[in-house]
Amino acid sequence: MRKIFIKSLIELNKKKNIYLLINDLGFNVVEPFQKKFPKKMYNAGVSEQNMMGMSAGIASEKNHVFAYSIGNFSTFRCAEQIRNDIDYHNLPVTIVSVGSGLGYGNLGYTHHALQDFALMRSFHNILILSPGNNSEVHGALKYIIKNPQPSYLRLDKDENKSEFRNSSAIKPGKIYKIFNGDKKKIILTTGSVQNIAKKLNKNKYSIYSLPIWGKKTKKKTLNELKKYDKIITIEDHFNDAGFGSWVRECFSNTKYKNTIINKYIDQKVINHVGSKSYLMKKFGPKG
Amino acid sequence: MKQKDLRLLKNIRINILKLSNKAKSSHIGSSLSIVEILYVLYFKILKKKDRFILSKGHAALSLYCTLFEKKILNKKELYSFGHNGTKLMAHVSHKVKGVEFSTGSLGHGLPVAVGKALFFKSKNLNNKVYVLISDGELNEGSTWESLLFACHHSLDNLIIILDNNKIQSMGPVNNIIKLEPIKKKIQAFGASVFKCNGHKIDKIIKIFNIKNKNKPKFIIADTIKGKGVSFMESNNLWHYKNPDDRQLVKAIKEIKIKYA
Numbered sequence: 401m402r403k404i405f406i407k408s409l410i411e412l413n414k415k416k417n418i419y420l421l422i423n424d425l426g427f428n429v430v431e432p433f434q435k436k437f438p439k440k441m442y443n444a445g446v447s448e449q450n451m452m453g454m455s456a457g458i459a460s461e462k463n464h465v466f467a468y469s470i471g472n473f474s475t476f477r478c479a480e481q482i483r484n485d486i487d488y489h490n491l492p493v494t495i496v497s498v499g500s501g502l503g504y505g506n507l508g509y510t511h512h513a514l515q516d517f518a519l520m521r522s523f524h525n526i527l528i529l530s531p532g533n534n535s536e537v538h539g540a541l542k543y544i545i546k547n548p549q550p551s552y553l554r555l556d557k558d559e560n561k562s563e564f565r566n567s568s569a570i571k572p573g574k575i576y577k578i579f580n581g582d583k584k585k586i587i588l589t590t591g592s593v594q595n596i597a598k599k600l601n602k603n604k605y606s607i608y609s610l611p612i613w614g615k616k617t618k619k620k621t622l623n624e625l626k627k628y629d630k631i632i633t634i635e636d637h638f639n640d641a642g643f644g645s646w647v648r649e650c651f652s653n654t655k656y657k658n659t660i661i662n663k664y665i666d667q668k669v670i671n672h673v674g675s676k677s678y679l680m681k682k683f684g685p686k687g
Numbered sequence: 688m689k690q691k692d693l694r695l696l697k698n699i700r701i702n703i704l705k706l707s708n709k710a711k712s713s714h715i716g717s718s719l720s721i722v723e724i725l726y727v728l729y730f731k732i733l734k735k736k737d738r739f740i741l742s743k744g745h746a747a748l749s750l751y752c753t754l755f756e757k758k759i760l761n762k763k764e765l766y767s768f769g770h771n772g773t774k775l776m777a778h779v780s781h782k783v784k785g786v787e788f789s790t791g792s793l794g795h796g797l798p799v800a801v802g803k804a805l806f807f808k809s810k811n812l813n814n815k816v817y818v819l820i821s822d823g824e825l826n827e828g829s830t831w832e833s834l835l836f837a838c839h840h841s842l843d844n845l846i847i848i849l850d851n852n853k854i855q856s857m858g859p860v861n862n863i864i865k866l867e868p869i870k871k872k873i874q875a876f877g878a879s880v881f882k883c884n885g886h887k888i889d890k891i892i893k894i895f896n897i898k899n900k901n902k903p904k905f906i907i908a909d910t911i912k913g914k915g916v917s918f919m920e921s922n923n924l925w926h927y928k929n930p931d932d933r934q935l936v937k938a939i940k941e942i943k944i945k946y947a
Binding site for chain 1: 781788789791792795797798799800801802803804805806807809829832833835836840
């Protein structure tokens with residue numbers, strides 16, 4: 401999804417106040433942006449804390465900053481800069497993380513992003529953008545560029561094979577249909593687990609994607625979901641404080657008694673050698 | 688020193704003492720060590736288009752008292768310091784008028800200042816960015832990360848002031864994590880380094896006015912923690928303690944004599 405991200409970022413940078421910061425990552429991905437906007441892209445070097453602090457500084461001067469890195473680096477390494485400098489000041493920085501879930505399978509534990517939702521969804525202002533296909537990447541970017549705010553864009557490392565339609569902006573908290581099936585029972589995904597959902601869908605439930613969500617969209621999502629009797633969530637993240645548990649929170653303290661089932665990555669320390677497909681088969685969501 | 692300078696420096700210090708006593712707040716030593724630096728910035732140096740970040744956010748009281756003398760905060764606002772339900776907390780907050788950025792966790796201010804300076808430079812704007820850091824803050828890796836970046840990008844619109852009061856939370860800086868030789872270290876990173884007495888306003892002004900090209904300016908301001916009150920000076924106890932009523936009277940009396 402990295403290439404569609406950069407392509408869309410260049411295309412949508414109409415106001416030209418978008419800055420892209422990287423921390424010495426993004427080889428063979430970010431160069432087209434740098435070529436087009438040479439004074440708008442900076443390599444912070446291997447220093448995530450500084451990159452996030454600088455992003456806040458640039459954003460505080462009425463710019464929208466995209467801070468790009470691999471999932472674990474742009475989140476946990478600089479969590480306090482995100483909390484204090486970006487989220488507390490409510491600054492338009494979009495933290496971009498590449499390699500959602502087990503995307504960097506072979507690179508091992510240090511490069512897996514299996515707890516990032518837990519961290520990012522705990523912040524007050526951060527909106528989570530978790531697109532599941534190329535059109536959703538474009539649509540999510542369209543929304544966030546039009547409505548700059550603290551946000552977390554979580555991308556799959558692999559290029560998505562889905563057909564790209566020049567999509568309209570995706571709305572926060574709204575679910576989008578991927579497969580038309582059962583009217584009352586659905587599978588709900590976020591991020592690039594749509595193919596897994598299709599494979600596991602033996603009972604022909606409808607499949608929906610929720611590409612933009614977060615603390616502020618719970619009410620909106622509840623309204624979207626309350627009409628379904630059964631909701632199965634699928635994610636490439638641990639269950640604790642992940643997407644499925646967020647969906648459960650949407651229903652907490654309400655009168656609704658919908659059945660919710662969460663499918664997620666096994667909550668184990670994954671330190672096996674393995675490609676993404678191998679690790680997903682072994683530890684990923686199952687039927 | 689001119690009469691007006693003396694009067695304002697006296698007022699700032701007295702308000703710091705009174706508010707620390709009233710709110711039972713800590714960090715009085717750190718607040719007293721930067722009075723002259725903040726005074727020079729706000730009354731002699733900063734232009735409207737410039738930015739200032741107090742990275743050592745625990746010295747918020749000093750900034751609030753300066754903003755009061757600058758008439759950015761009124762007396763009612765200043766004297767709400769530390770009261771439940773108000774905005775003037777003990778670490779500097781951007782929710783308060785005149786404050787550029789909230790800090791409190793060390794090592795955050797310089798990266799943010801570098802981001803601002805980078806933006807102004809990328810747009811060929813001549814705004815300057817000033818940031819005041821503490822010596823304890825030089826323990827933070829993020830401070831050095833951003834200094835590397837600022838020097839690499841020749842951010843000569845960035846002015847870093849180090850409040851070199853030589854005492855951090857648990858004791859003397861050089862007993863905890865040795866920082867010296869600070870000047871050589873910063874020079875080796877690529878900044879233009881200047882040293883001055885951080886309590887002499889003419890010396891501070893002189894260094895602020897030196898033109899530097901292609902390098903960030905780094906000012907080591909030698910200061911005394913608790914400056915102005917004999918029993919607080921260089922005494923780590925006043926990183927935590929606040930003066931009781933008797934100590935307050937004694938401290939104010941000393942300040943009134945020194946800044947008469």
